[in-house]
Amino acid sequence: MAPAATKVLLSDLVSGIDCVPDNYIRPEADRPNLAEVEASDASSIPLIDLQGLFGPSHDDIIRQIGQACQQDGFFQIKNHGIPEEMVQAILNIAREFFRLPESERLETYSDDPTKSTRLSTSFNLKTEKVSNWRDFLRLHCYPLEEYVQEWPTNPPSFRKEVGEYCTRVREMVLKLLEAISESLGLDRHYIGKNLGKHGQHMAMNYYPPCPQPELTYGLPGHTDPNLITILLQDDVPGLQVLRDGKWVAVNPIPNTFIVNIGDQMQVISNDKYKSVLHRAVVNCNTERISIPTFYCPSPEALIGPAQGLVDHEHPAVYRSFTYEEYYHKFWNRGLRTECCLDMFKTPSA
Numbered sequence: 221m222a223p224a225a226t227k228v229l230l231s232d233l234v235s236g237i238d239c240v241p242d243n244y245i246r247p248e249a250d251r252p253n254l255a256e257v258e259a260s261d262a263s264s265i266p267l268i269d270l271q272g273l274f275g276p277s278h279d280d281i282i283r284q285i286g287q288a289c290q291q292d293g294f295f296q297i298k299n300h301g302i303p304e305e306m307v308q309a310i311l312n313i314a315r316e317f318f319r320l321p322e323s324e325r326l327e328t329y330s331d332d333p334t335k336s337t338r339l340s341t342s343f344n345l346k347t348e349k350v351s352n353w354r355d356f357l358r359l360h361c362y363p364l365e366e367y368v369q370e371w372p373t374n375p376p377s378f379r380k381e382v383g384e385y386c387t388r389v390r391e392m393v394l395k396l397l398e399a400i401s402e403s404l405g406l407d408r409h410y411i412g413k414n415l416g417k418h419g420q421h422m423a424m425n426y427y428p429p430c431p432q433p434e435l436t437y438g439l440p441g442h443t444d445p446n447l448i449t450i451l452l453q454d455d456v457p458g459l460q461v462l463r464d465g466k467w468v469a470v471n472p473i474p475n476t477f478i479v480n481i482g483d484q485m486q487v488i489s490n491d492k493y494k495s496v497l498h499r500a501v502v503n504c505n506t507e508r509i510s511i512p513t514f515y516c517p518s519p520e521a522l523i524g525p526a527q528g529l530v531d532h533e534h535p536a537v538y539r540s541f542t543y544e545e546y547y548h549k550f551w552n553r554g555l556r557t558e559c560c561l562d563m564f565k566t567p568s569a
């Protein structure tokens with residue numbers, strides 16, 4: 221039997237082991253079954269070119285976005301306006317951060333999900349039975365000036381570069397929210413105006429190489445609890461999306477981001493748009509870094525189906541709730557494939 225993990229962070233545990241410690245091993249019925257995963261091809265996850273969103277291709281791009289949100293819950297974007305050098309710089313900063321000496325990284329460590337800046341491991345150690353093969357740094361990013369002084373100062377360019385990246389991603393998200401509002405037939409400012417003061421969180425996920433990737437997950441199947449997620453990944457595959465009951469690998473395409481609909485968008489759209497299950501698997505040879513931006517309502521924002529999408533034929537599927545209430549439930553129930561959304565349905569739905 222492999223001994224239980226003795227290090228706080230996985231990145232400090234992996235160098236000395238050649239099999240997965242017991243607390244990372246999933247029960248047999250809940251393993252990634254990697255041989256059955258479908259390879260992605262151009263048709264599996266739509267790739268949308270945002271060039272021309274404000275020009276002649278506007279209507280066509282809105283239609284593509286609407287279709288992707290409805291059918292796939294996931295799409296990839298190119299010509300998104302975020303410079304390649306900025307993206308490479310962020311990936312390098314994340315890589316360097318996870319290579320810092322253990323003692324320095326541990327200064328940021330916390331297993332309290334309510335902390336706005338923290339390094340942690342797995343998902344939620346306090347509630348889960350089996351650990352996940354991941355370390356992660358979580359940051360709140362908006363409003364930037366409220367949080368940036370909590371962020372790490374090493375690597376030395378961390379605050380400046382990550383701050384600039386967050387600002388650019390936010391600008392891009394606001395454009396996407398207008399496009400998505402429009403694709404739902406709502407006023408183009410509808411979604412942006414119904415998120416309270418808005419919130420933006422980021423994770424830097426570090427998935428170390430794993431001696432037995434068939435036994436564990438980087439992150440098990442889950443939907444994202446926020447509004448919309450913009451995922452930046454390095455060139456190592458690992459993300460998989462559930463499509464027609466099968467897991468599909470979403471292999472990285474240079475200079476693209478992956479966008480996925482989160483639970484709050486499913487609620488606002490009154491179930492027209494889908495927050496889809498996805499997961500991260502690990503591999504034997506290569507570390508992997510992914511950097512999701514979780515765009516969200518602020519905690520006090522009241523979320524519910526848009527009135528314009530509720531009528532006799534489409535009764536409200538969800539009750540209204542504050543984002544704080546939802547988020548609290550999400551972190552405390554553990555990552556489970558049954559969707560947290562079911563707990564917020566109206567009695568008739």
Ligand code: OGA
Pocket residue numbers: 423425439444453458459498499500510511512
């Ligand atoms: C997440 C997530 C996927 C990945 O952090 O919510 O789904 O590829 N990450 O790291």
Ligand code: NI
Pocket residue numbers: 442443444498
């Ligand atoms: Ni996710």
